[in-house]
Amino acid sequence: MELFLTGWLTSLPAFAMPLLLAAVGLILSERAGVLNMGAEGYMAMGAMTGAVVTLTAGNPWIGVGAAILAGAALAGLFAIATVVFRADQILAGLATVALGGGITAVIGRPYLHKTFTGLPRLDPGALADLPLVGGLLFRQDLLAYLGLALVLLLWWGLRATRTGLKLRAVGEDPATADVAGVDVQLYQAGAVLACGALCGLAGAYLSIVSSNVWVEGMVNGRGWIALALVIFARWNPARAILGAVIFGGADAALPRLLALGAQVPTYLLSTLPYLLTILVLVLAALGGRRKDAEPRSLGLAYIRQDRR
Amino acid sequence: MGTAGPQTAPLLALSGVSRSFDGVRVLDRAAFDLKRGEIHALLGENGAGKSTLMNIVTGVYAPEGGRYLIDGAPAGIRGPKDALKAGIGMVHQHFRLVDRFTVAENVLLASGQLGLFANAGEAARAAMEAGKAVGLAVDPAAIVGELSVAERQRVEILKVLALGARIVILDEPTAVLTDQEAGALLLAIRKIAAQGRAVVMITHKLREVAGHSDRVTIMRAGRTVISGAPVGTLSAGDLGRLMMGEETSPAEAAEAGVIEAAAPITIAKPGEERLIVSALYAGGGQGSVGVSDVGFTLKAGEILGVAGVGGNGQQALAEAIVGLLPVAGGHLTLDGWELGEFSVARRRDLGLRVVPSDRFASALIGELSVADNLALTRVRTGRYRSRLGSWLVGRRRMKREAEQAIEAFAIAGATPARRARLLSGGNAQKLLLARELEESGSGVKLLVAHSPTRGLDVKACAFVHAAIRKAVAGGAACLLISEDVEEVRALASRILVMSAGRMVGELPAGASASQIGALILGQA
Numbered sequence: 162m163e164l165f166l167t168g169w170l171t172s173l174p175a176f177a178m179p180l181l182l183a184a185v186g187l188i189l190s191e192r193a194g195v196l197n198m199g200a201e202g203y204m205a206m207g208a209m210t211g212a213v214v215t216l217t218a219g220n221p222w223i224g225v226g227a228a229i230l231a232g233a234a235l236a237g238l239f240a241i242a243t244v245v246f247r248a249d250q251i252l253a254g255l256a257t258v259a260l261g262g263g264i265t266a267v268i269g270r271p272y273l274h275k276t277f278t279g280l281p282r283l284d285p286g287a288l289a290d291l292p293l294v295g296g297l298l299f300r301q302d303l304l305a306y307l308g309l310a311l312v313l314l315l316w317w318g319l320r321a322t323r324t325g326l327k328l329r330a331v332g333e334d335p336a337t338a339d340v341a342g343v344d345v346q347l348y349q350a351g352a353v354l355a356c357g358a359l360c361g362l363a364g365a366y367l368s369i370v371s372s373n374v375w376v377e378g379m380v381n382g383r384g385w386i387a388l389a390l391v392i393f394a395r396w397n398p399a400r401a402i403l404g405a406v407i408f409g410g411a412d413a414a415l416p417r418l419l420a421l422g423a424q425v426p427t428y429l430l431s432t433l434p435y436l437l438t439i440l441v442l443v444l445a446a447l448g449g450r451r452k453d454a455e456p457r458s459l460g461l462a463y464i465r466q467d468r469r
Numbered sequence: 470m471g472t473a474g475p476q477t478a479p480l481l482a483l484s485g486v487s488r489s490f491d492g493v494r495v496l497d498r499a500a501f502d503l504k505r506g507e508i509h510a511l512l513g514e515n516g517a518g519k520s521t522l523m524n525i526v527t528g529v530y531a532p533e534g535g536r537y538l539i540d541g542a543p544a545g546i547r548g549p550k551d552a553l554k555a556g557i558g559m560v561h562q563h564f565r566l567v568d569r570f571t572v573a574e575n576v577l578l579a580s581g582q583l584g585l586f587a588n589a590g591e592a593a594r595a596a597m598e599a600g601k602a603v604g605l606a607v608d609p610a611a612i613v614g615e616l617s618v619a620e621r622q623r624v625e626i627l628k629v630l631a632l633g634a635r636i637v638i639l640d641e642p643t644a645v646l647t648d649q650e651a652g653a654l655l656l657a658i659r660k661i662a663a664q665g666r667a668v669v670m671i672t673h674k675l676r677e678v679a680g681h682s683d684r685v686t687i688m689r690a691g692r693t694v695i696s697g698a699p700v701g702t703l704s705a706g707d708l709g710r711l712m713m714g715e716e717t718s719p720a721e722a723a724e725a726g727v728i729e730a731a732a733p734i735t736i737a738k739p740g741e742e743r744l745i746v747s748a749l750y751a752g753g754g755q756g757s758v759g760v761s762d763v764g765f766t767l768k769a770g771e772i773l774g775v776a777g778v779g780g781n782g783q784q785a786l787a788e789a790i791v792g793l794l795p796v797a798g799g800h801l802t803l804d805g806w807e808l809g810e811f812s813v814a815r816r817r818d819l820g821l822r823v824v825p826s827d828r829f830a831s832a833l834i835g836e837l838s839v840a841d842n843l844a845l846t847r848v849r850t851g852r853y854r855s856r857l858g859s860w861l862v863g864r865r866r867m868k869r870e871a872e873q874a875i876e877a878f879a880i881a882g883a884t885p886a887r888r889a890r891l892l893s894g895g896n897a898q899k900l901l902l903a904r905e906l907e908e909s910g911s912g913v914k915l916l917v918a919h920s921p922t923r924g925l926d927v928k929a930c931a932f933v934h935a936a937i938r939k940a941v942a943g944g945a946a947c948l949l950i951s952e953d954v955e956e957v958r959a960l961a962s963r964i965l966v967m968s969a970g971r972m973v974g975e976l977p978a979g980a981s982a983s984q985i986g987a988l989i990l991g992q993a
Contacts, residue, residue: 323577330567330578337565341579342550457568 163293169410169417171296174305175371177409179204179363183387184394184401185312186359192319192396193352194332196460198254199239201384202261203232203357207364209265212375213272221280225304225365232361233354235261240353244346247462258384266377279373280304302370308362309402316398328352332456335463345463360384382435389438392445395454404441411437478541480505480667481526481557481636486535488521496521497691498535503636503667508658509697510678511671512712513688514926516893519671522688523638526669527559528552558629559638562645562924564621568614572596572607572624579628592631599630603660604653617780619650630661637661638669643677644924647778647952649986655681673926675708687711712927740769743804743946744790744915750798752785753970759785761970764799767915767946772937774961775950775972776985779920782970783950784826787919790948791823792816793831803915817846820914820945822905824898824921832901835890839883840864840871843904874903879932895929898922902936913945920951934960954982 183200190197210231215224239257242248280302289299319325330338331348339345367383368375386408394401412434419427481503488496496518503509513519524530525537528546537544539555546552566575573593580592593609600606605623613621622642629637639658643651658681662668670682678685678700685703687695694711695703703711744767753759760782767773775783788794790801792813801808803819811819825831833842844853844867855861871885878899882892889897898921906913918937922930937960941947951957957964964976966988974988 326570326574326578330570333569334565334567337567338578340549340565342553343578 165417165421167293167296169413170293171300172413172417173297173406173410174301175366176413177405178305178308179366179371179383180387180390180409181312181401181405182308182363182366183360183384184390184405185315185398186356186363187387187391188394188396188398188401189315189319189328189352189359190356191391191459192332192456193328193349194335194456194458194461194463195240195243195349195353196250196254197236197239197353197356198251198388199236199257199261199384200356200360200387201380201382202258203235203360204364204367204380204384205258205261205265206231206235207361208368208379209269209272209364209375210361211365212275212277212368213269215277215279215369216272216275221278221369224369225280225362228365228369229358229361232359232364233357235264236353236357236360239357240350243462244349244353247464250460250462262378269375269377272375274374274376276374279369304366304370308366312398312402319398329456332458335458339463349463360387363387386434386438389442392455393441396456397454408434408437478538479503480540481544482536482538482541483522483526483532484536486522486525486532486537488525488530488533495691496525496532499688499691499693500696501526501686501693502697503669504684505635505665505667506662507684508662508668508670508682510682510685510700511669511688512673512675512678512685512708514673514712514928516926517688517712518691519688520640521691522693523559523640523669523671526552526636527557527638553632556633556635557638558632558634558636560622560625560629560640560642562640564625566613566621566624568612570613571609572611572613572616572627573609575613575624576609576628576631580632595631596624596627600627602664603630603657605657618645619647619654622646622654626657626661634666636667636669638671640671641673641924642670643672643674647989648954648982649778649989673712675705675712678708679705740771740944740946743767743769744948745800745802746790748799749786749789749796749801751789751796752782752794757785758782758970759797760789762799763967763970763972765965765972765975767948769914769944769946770941771963772941772947772949772961774957774964775948775967776954776957776964777952777967777989779952781968783919783952783967785970786967787823787825787917787948787950790915790917791821791825814849820912822913822916822945824901824905824916824918826919826923826950828897828901829890833889833897836888838886839875839880839889839892839900840867840885842889842900843867843871843874846904874900874907877907878903878936895925895932898925898929898933902933906936906940913940913943916940916945916947918947918949918951920953921949922951922953922956930956954985957985958982 183204187197187200207228211224211228214227215221218224235257239253242253243250282302283299285299289295319329327338327343328348330341331343331345335345364380367379372379390401390404390408393404415430415433418425418430479502483502484500485498486496487494487498499518499522501522511519521530525532528549528551537546544555546555567578570578573596576596577592596609600623605626607620607623607627613624616624622645642654646654655677658668658670670677672678682700684697685695685700685708686693686697687708689712747764749760749763751760758781763786765773775786777783785794789796792808792811796809803816803821806819808816823832829835834845848862851859853863853866855863868885875883880892880896880899880903882896883900889900892900905916916937921937922933925933937947937949949957949960958980962978964978964980964985965972966974966985968989976984976988
């Protein structure tokens with residue numbers, strides 16, 4: 162049992178980090194008032210680009226950087242459609258997902274199933290041998306620590322910086338922000354790009370860190386789970402950490418339960434994260450606290466009433 | 470004050486300023502000037518051009534021709550940011566506040582300062598100091614969405630003051646306030662002016678001009694008919710005439726200025742009991758005030774006024790009668806029918822009609838046409854059934870009735886196909902009245918009118934009051950819930966005072982404003 166728990170805890174970040182990074186990216190976008198359904202597409206771009214660039218350049222860090230850019234690039238298209246031309250955010254988001262899936266399938270085909278070396282792993286020796294939590298705390302990829310630090314930084318930045326204040330004002334009440342001299346479109350576009358970059362990083366985490374290989378469809382709905390996580394987290398990056406641990410934990414438990422020889426049909430078990438997602442959404446709706454936290458102008462295009 | 474230069478030049482001066490929208494000239498060679506330390510009333514009806522003029526001052530609209538000087542030099546204002554830099558701050562009628570933010574965060578957001586880190590503490594201190602100096606205190610850590618309307622308005626004013634505005638423009642500041650709150654605000658405005666700033670008060674209430682400002686500019690149909698006249702040189706009658714034009718009847722002028730002059734209607738013989746409310750409990754919780762142990766009887770041909778500061782259970786009372794809020798205890802009967810379990814639709818079938826406090830939130834649908842809005846509550850009666858089948862709607866009849874309603878209620882700017890959202894406040898209210906009171910005399914048994922004239926100009930107010938009186942003369946009963954004590958005094962045949970969800974007193978028609986005020990404040 163201890164072996165099971167230790168293994169489960171050690172593998173937890175590999176499952177939780179992609180969800181966390183994507184969810185925090187979505188939180189940035191939604192706090193700026195842009196409902197961004199495209200996470201699944203940005204993650205697919207990140208996962209594929211990360212693997213392809215790592216394979217061709219031979220350096221996983223370059224792969225991570227390229228994945229971030231790829232996610233942001235696809236988000237840039239979404240931003241042009243929704244922020245500049247004020248297209249419907251939901252439809253544009255869904256189109257982005259389809260586009261991401263298509264692009265990755267075409268470009269990534271020659272690199273399918275080719276394995277590569279991932280990021281270096283921290284190995285402090287004795288510390289990592291601590292019972293239960295040694296692996297969880299000390300035997301992770303550098304990206305796990307960097308990612309967590311980034312999330313905490315963003316959490317603090319949203320609360321305590323002027324930029325964070327303006328970003329939140331844009332999502333709550335763009336007309337008021339506009340009057341206060343905030344460039345609403347600039348902040349929304351910036352938030353969408355940051356979301357794409359974080360989702361790209363989340364995708365890179367899947368291919369470069371968790372599996373060291375790219376396969377088509379490897380994001381496998383995690384972008385949608387991240388979208389639900391945002392609601393669970395009530396648009397707060399710190400709460401998203403808790404959510405990512407719960408969802409990622411369920412995901413991480415699956416292969417281990419199967420390895421233990423649990424007599425559960427595989428397909429049924431693999432639906433667990435999605436069932437959990439629905440459950441969380443229902444609970445969030447029942448709790449009635451969703452409306453307390455949801456940015457007021459989420460999903461609404463802002464058109465200035467200017468008659469100069 | 471040192472040199473003579475800036476003292477002789479007015480702080481701000483506009484002359485010959487015009488502006489058109491879509492070919493319609495809404496501002497025609499207007500003139501306006503401001504001196505330090507004065508309160509300048511800008512008077513006019515809805516649509517007279519007051520807002521357009523002030524939007525030019527604040528850089529929202531560019532003027533077409535004319536001159537705009539600040540301190541005697543060309544203003545060079547090309548946008549709202551320039552106006553802010555020049556020290557011009559405006560408090561809009563619709564507050565520009567982020568509800569979820571604290572008071573300090575809102576001040577900080579408005580300050581637009583550069584720098585990465587948000588110094589909410591400093592912003593809070595600046596706002597507190599500005600507020601203390603003029604007697605408007607607000608807790609900087611409070612969440613704006615949880616404040617009352619009056620407190621939110623204070624935040625708006627503090628925001629402007631904290632930014633160091635030399636010119637403070639207030640757009641109908643007392644429209645959303647109770648009489649007591651308005652009194653406090655007017656005192657604060659005097660202190661703001663005494664600091665050497667200039668205050669512009671946009672209004673259509675004559676008594677505020679006479680009692681609380683130094684000079685007045687009056688606008689009518691886009692022109693400044695009087696610009697910067699000392700208030701002492703004009704009588705209330707003069708003001709009313711200038712504002713509404715020569716053709717105004719004395720009754721309208723009286724309605725505008727001294728509402729007391731309009732005699733409260735007295736009912737010769739009270740009719741049968743219409744609405745009986747006994748030991749009613751409804752609503753409350755989650756920060757809103759419900760109705761606690763409220764009881765009263767309302768007879769046909771009677772207007773029962775409910776006075777009180779907003780947020781003291783008026784909303785819950787209206788919603789419980791209308792059927793939007795379940796009755797938690799007690800009884801509610803209309804013409805002998807126990808309403809408790811009745812749906813909104815069944816209550817309407819009994820003759821209940823409603824003018825809610827927020828017409829676009831719970832009465833009209835802004836994106837639907839005038840004709841659709843008129844048909845909204847009647848279509849289920851089968852009135853518009855088409856010849857082709859009862860489940861089809863006869864658009865022709867809807868259109869014809871809409872045309873009749875537009876004419877009967879003089880709804881300016883309306884056509885059957887026009888979206889309701891495009892109507893001005895007064896005309897949207899007329900549209901609502903046209904729907905609710907059309908079958909006056911027979912269909913309407915009980916009218917629940919909640920703040921029916923909030924934000925309307927004098928003419929629209931008079932129209933609404935006349936429509937209510939007419940419905941009541943036709944045998945309806947009216948429950949008039951209003952924060953405007955003068956409105957209650959002018960219309961009601963009996964006055965109840967509501968506080969903290971309870972009825973704290975009853976006064977006959979003719980009670981003075983101070984008697985009502987004493988009950989509201991719990992000093993009786």
